Amino acid sequence: MEGKMSKFIMPNLQKEAIENLLNKEGKRLDGRNADEYRELFVEDGISKNSASAIRVRFGKTEVLAGVHLALATPYPDSPDQGTFMTSAEMHPMASQQFDIGRPGINAIELARVIDRGIRESGFIDMKKLCIKEGEKVYQVFVDIVAINDDGNLLDVAGLAAIIALGKARMPIYNEKEDKIDGYSETERIPLEKDVLSYSMTLHKVGDKIVADVSKEEEEISKFRLTIAMGDNAGKPRITAMQKGKAGTINTEDMETILKLAESKWTEMFPKVKEHVFG
Amino acid sequence: MVKEKRNIVTPGETIVSGNEFLPGDGAYRDGEDIVAGQYGIAIVAEKHVRVVPVSGAYYPKRGNSIIGTIVDITFNGWLIDFGGAQNAFLPVSEVPMYVNKNEMREFLDFGESVIVKVWDVKSRGVDLSMKMRGFGKIEGGMIISVGPNKVPRIIGKEGSMVKLIKGATGCDVTVGQNGKVWISGKDANMEVATKKIVEFIADNAVTMGLTGMVEKFIKDMGLKVAATEAKE
Amino acid sequence: MAKNIYTKRDDGRKMTEVRPMTAKVGIVPSADGSASFETGKTKAIAVVRGPRTLHPQHMQNAKTGILRVNYGMMPFSVEDRIRPGPNRRSEEISKVTEWALNSVVDLTGFPNTVVDVFIQIPQADAGTRVAGINAAAMALAHAGLPMKQMVSAIGVGKIDQTLVVDLDKFEDSEFHDGEGSTDIPIVLTSRTKEIALLQLDGKISVDEFKEVIEMGKVACDDILKVQMEALKNGGKDE
Numbered sequence: 001m002e003g004k005m006s007k008f009i010m011p012n013l014q015k016e017a018i019e020n021l022l023n024k025e026g027k028r029l030d031g032r033n034a035d036e037y038r039e040l041f042v043e044d045g046i047s048k049n050s051a052s053a054i055r056v057r058f059g060k061t062e063v064l065a066g067v068h069l070a071l072a073t074p075y076p077d078s079p080d081q082g083t084f085m086t087s088a089e090m091h092p093m094a095s096q097q098f099d100i101g102r103p104g105i106n107a108i109e110l111a112r113v114i115d116r117g118i119r120e121s122g123f124i125d126m127k128k129l130c131i132k133e134g135e136k137v138y139q140v141f142v143d144i145v146a147i148n149d150d151g152n153l154l155d156v157a158g159l160a161a162i163i164a165l166g167k168a169r170m171p172i173y174n175e176k177e178d179k180i181d182g183y184s185e186t187e188r189i190p191l192e193k194d195v196l197s198y199s200m201t202l203h204k205v206g207d208k209i210v211a212d213v214s215k216e217e218e219e220i221s222k223f224r225l226t227i228a229m230g231d232n233a234g235k236p237r238i239t240a241m242q243k244g245k246a247g248t249i250n251t252e253d254m255e256t257i258l259k260l261a262e263s264k265w266t267e268m269f270p271k272v273k274e275h276v277f278g
Numbered sequence: 279m280v281k282e283k284r285n286i287v288t289p290g291e292t293i294v295s296g297n298e299f300l301p302g303d304g305a306y307r308d309g310e311d312i313v314a315g316q317y318g319i320a321i322v323a324e325k326h327v328r329v330v331p332v333s334g335a336y337y338p339k340r341g342n343s344i345i346g347t348i349v350d351i352t353f354n355g356w357l358i359d360f361g362g363a364q365n366a367f368l369p370v371s372e373v374p375m376y377v378n379k380n381e382m383r384e385f386l387d388f389g390e391s392v393i394v395k396v397w398d399v400k401s402r403g404v405d406l407s408m409k410m411r412g413f414g415k416i417e418g419g420m421i422i423s424v425g426p427n428k429v430p431r432i433i434g435k436e437g438s439m440v441k442l443i444k445g446a447t448g449c450d451v452t453v454g455q456n457g458k459v460w461i462s463g464k465d466a467n468m469e470v471a472t473k474k475i476v477e478f479i480a481d482n483a484v485t486m487g488l489t490g491m492v493e494k495f496i497k498d499m500g501l502k503v504a505a506t507e508a509k510e
Numbered sequence: 511m512a513k514n515i516y517t518k519r520d521d522g523r524k525m526t527e528v529r530p531m532t533a534k535v536g537i538v539p540s541a542d543g544s545a546s547f548e549t550g551k552t553k554a555i556a557v558v559r560g561p562r563t564l565h566p567q568h569m570q571n572a573k574t575g576i577l578r579v580n581y582g583m584m585p586f587s588v589e590d591r592i593r594p595g596p597n598r599r600s601e602e603i604s605k606v607t608e609w610a611l612n613s614v615v616d617l618t619g620f621p622n623t624v625v626d627v628f629i630q631i632p633q634a635d636a637g638t639r640v641a642g643i644n645a646a647a648m649a650l651a652h653a654g655l656p657m658k659q660m661v662s663a664i665g666v667g668k669i670d671q672t673l674v675v676d677l678d679k680f681e682d683s684e685f686h687d688g689e690g691s692t693d694i695p696i697v698l699t700s701r702t703k704e705i706a707l708l709q710l711d712g713k714i715s716v717d718e719f720k721e722v723i724e725m726g727k728v729a730c731d732d733i734l735k736v737q738m739e740a741l742k743n744g745g746k747d748e
């Protein structure tokens with residue numbers, strides 16, 4: 001579809017208001033501190049037709065995510081392993097800035113960052129998703145659909161992806177007819193629980209490093225850094241990073257970011273784990 | 279005394295029956311019936327029936343005061359985004375002083391915000407004016423969007439709600455009919471408090487007894503309610 | 511004539527009984543209008559954005575705003591994953607939905623603009639197009655657009671020789687015995703009770719078809735009540 005993307009119009013005075021309040025008081029327009037997350041809400045059972053489907057919200061930013069398993073042929077270089085794919089739709093339903101049609105660069109980047117995080121960490125035990133070596137394996141699909149964008153879709157979508165995987169049920173394989181007969185009520189897909197990692201995106205807004213950005217903050221931030229961290233004997237360990245936007249990160253910012261990421265991870269990770277495996 | 283009956287109606291629903299009634303905005307006649315032609319609060323004032331929307335986008339009307347932001351500058355005026363279907367145009371002839379066409383950015387630059395009057399609504403767009411008192415560029419403070427349908431409640435009867443907020447936080451609250459609210463004060467923390475109060479009013483806009491709720495909300499924030507009495 | 515074998519519905523409902531319905535407006539805060547509508551396990555959400563200036567300019571109509579519908583099923587809504595993005599089925603449903611909604615929405619007050627309606631199905635158990643239309647009508651009303659009346663939609667079907675309303679997935683696509691399954695989505699306007707959408711695939715006599723329309727009218731009255739209730743509650747919560 002040809003179609004001009006509606007610009008998000010940010011008045012100068014609004015940018016100044018956001019930056020001044022952060023710089024002087026360390027506060028944000030909605031009253032939050034710079035490092036404060038909005039309330040997390042998770043709802044299971046959105047679709048009974050797939051392995052799992054859930055709703056995740058940070059404040060008013062909302063996504064749905066679902067997992068499907070299908071029968072597939074393994075890749076020649078990994079004949080004994082299942083395969084995996086992530087798709088993300090920044091549906092125009094979620095924001096007037098999103099267009100109908102092919103996924104834009106933001107949706108592609110989002111899907112790729114999430115895909116890499118899950119793939120590289122080995123979160124899904126692909127070997128256990130092999131049905132017959134060289135011939136038949138399960139293909140795992142994670143599909144993310146944005147419902148309402150009020151900032152920080154990246155983190156909400158990432159969280160939705162791992163929770164959806166955590167809740168995903170194992171398919172029932174009908175060998176005779178070579179098809180899937182629905183999903184098991186009790187058995188979940190094989191996951192390496194120890195390598196679960198949780199990603200947080202921090203933005204530089206004004207002079208401050210800010211977590212869980214609002215739509216307006218996201219618009220005026222100089223750069224963002226997404227950090228995924230897993231658990232290494234109770235301590236956070238970095239598993240993936242992605243820097244976005246044109247601004248550059250100086251030494252001081254990097255120190256702030258790492259400190260903030262470590263403390264937020266320590267605070268959030270137990271809750272995240274509870275949602276994924278609970 | 280005007281007797282008002284308020285209830286939420288849906289499209290196609292009969293509001294009242296009788297040939298003596300007259301359909302106004304958002305209503306139409308079908309035989310004996312006066313029917314809702316849109317979703318909103320039905321207001322039957324004497325024999326006049328209209329439907330006031332409670333949700334949806336802003337539709338500019340002649341005479342409205344609106345808050346917008348400069349998104350483009352042409353050779354003879356400024357294009358202004360006000361959160362509506364089209365952009366609006368403020369001609370250089372409709373500002374209160376003479377502006378040289380080479381110095382338009384000095385007068386109003388990209389990203390700067392204004393409070394302006396809707397002068398005319400045409401199929402191609404909206405014409406604006408800034409010539410009257412009370413209109414012009416706005417600086418400092420913050421703008422929040424609450425939606426056009428909450429505007430009457432945020433203003434209150436004869437501006438009573440705006441006065442109530444000013445009394446509590448010391449901040450000026452300027453409400454554009456396009457649902458954008460400009461909050462401006464000396465203290466940034468008070469501006470944030472004001473934003474919370476305005477959002478609270480917007481969230482509870484269809485509730486009866488709103489003034490009492492707002493007063494309680496202000497007190498719960500640790501602020502004082504000034505002695506001025508607010509009316510609904 | 512063979513004996514009718516479909517004398518009891520698979521889920522125990524009466525032949526004229528619609529599955530349990532829930533509806534809500536205001537579910538997507540950033541939109542101009544939004545609503546959800548569920549019947550049984552079929553869930554639909556609809557979002558309205560606009561009116562806004564239509565680009566490219568040559569598509570604009572100086573006499574009226576344009577209604578544009580985009581229907582789609584979420585990848586996880588059905589057992590066999592659906593690839594995101596449009597396909598032939600979704601494009602056709604978008605178009606017939608657009609016609610149905612256009613019959614009640616009046617956009618002449620908004621020339622050169624477009625009103626987008628996005629319908630998405632998170633979970634499907636047959637009847638997704640009618641659930642989507644029920645949600646979309648509510649979302650358009652919620653967007654405050656001029657509408658002479660509402661529309662309500664229902665799938666009426668003939669399962670073997672029995673007429674039923676609101677087919678579930680078994681009745682719609684898994685029942686093949688006897689005379690098989692005929693699915694007839696119907697959209698009716700709320701005030702004038704006129705037909706705004708009609709599709710039919712299968713075999714049915716003229717007399718049976720007349721009865722189908724009558725059953726559709728009764729079911730649409732029930733659905734309209736749920737839509738109106740949700741709109742009347744709208745704005746109070748959230």
